[in-house]
Amino acid sequence: MKKSMMKPPISRMGGKSKLRKTIIEMIPKHTCYIELFFGAGWVYFGKEKSKVEVINDADRELINLFKMIKYHAPEIERLLEYEFSGRDIFEEYKNCQVEYLTEIHRAIRFLYLISQSFAAKGNHYGYKVTSKPAPHIFYKNELAEVRERMRNTFVENLSFEKIIDKYDRKESFFFCDPPYFETTGYCTEFSEEDHILLRDKLKNIKGKFLLTINDNPKVREWYKDFNIKEVEVHYSVSRSAEARKNYGELIITNY
Structure with a gap:
């Protein structure tokens, strides 16, 4: 009997509960698994343990x-x-x-x-x-x-660029779920400059990355040199009926 995926102890805005099965199936072979924006940790708690694991959040x-x-x-x-x-x-x-x-x-x-x-x-x-x-x-x-x-997990509280610098190796895999672009409600500010910095850091890593983000023309332009997979996710955390609908999201990888 297949073991069910573990649930995180908390909920968090932007959590990957609906996408995590798709994400986990796309994770490549690696030695060190790093989550740059941990949040509730849906992917971390759902996947098999890696040899080395790092969770980080600002x-x-x-x-x-x-x-x-x-x-x-x-x-x-x-x-x-x-x-x-x-x-x-x-x-x-x-x-x-x-x-x-x-x-x-x-x-x-x-x-x-x-x-x-x-x-x-x-x-x-x-x-x-x-x-x-x-x-x-x-x-x-x-x-x-x-x-x-x-x-056996390293728990960090640093900026994403410091984590990339510390843990990037050719055997490293970064799962990146930053605050969505031009979306309100997150606890931490994440500007357009932050998004550009993240893109620039990911462009030059030795390891592999998978990034999840909302479908937006600017985002598509930033990541046009990478592999982009389109997915639809239904969100229902809202008091208004019009906000409870399907949203386009992108899964972007460098492999």
Whole structure:
């Protein structure tokens, strides 16, 4: 019986839950697997382990969460047992001063805000009239699997260009899922200049890369010298019906 793909412990805008099977099937032979923009880690958690693995994200709180799960999963689970879904708790976590929290409590805060907010953005308390509160904060022995998966993974919190410089070898494979071009709602700013810098860095690597991004004329122009595969993905994380539709995406590779 085929083993089902592992799910990440959080949701994240731009997550690759709908595309990951296609992406994983396209991953070439490699020794070192690197994710430049980790997010929820749908591809990482879905694929087979590589000999060496690196996950990176510019979001300090996101990376702290995965570091704490890697090293302190039982303690996070123990503390989460006492949490419940409430707007006042949500606002308290949202507005607290992070620098006064321990790394473990920062991880719990982040997990709470992501799991109890609308569209997992951490901004607004997510209430419903048709279903129960999200159960993600009531983990019981679920983080152990995540911790085991991350046991031999390097966890980084650097800019994408530094990660490319550090880990690029001919045996390296970079999975790149940057914030989509001219798309709002991401937690970190990613300008047109950042997109151009990413393209320039990828153009000159020794290893291989696979990049996922929204279908846009500028993007097609930037990557015209590479292999471009068109795919359609249905997104439903929106209150408006017109936003719940199929969107064109591109999978771009240098192999």
